Amino acid sequence: MPEIPLAPLDRIFHKAGAERVSEDATQALRDILEYIAFDIASKSIELARHAGRKTVTADDVKTAIRIIKCVPVPMS
Known part of the structure; x- marks a missing residue:
């Protein structure tokens, strides 16, 4: 079951300038973001x-991002 709700991601698309966004696009973004976040x-x-x-700290998260740099995204 997905952890990230679709509505905030739809708002992000619109804030970025999209006039219309398909539900499939929002779900794809959610799936990718959840993969990266995990x-x-x-x-x-x-x-x-x-x-x-x-305890995981903000510095741990920032260091993890620097270590990972580029996260391969599953294409399904």
């Missing part, structure tokens, strides 16, 4: 554990 979260947890902490 990857970043997993790496952030790994960094926190490596530092001997149970």
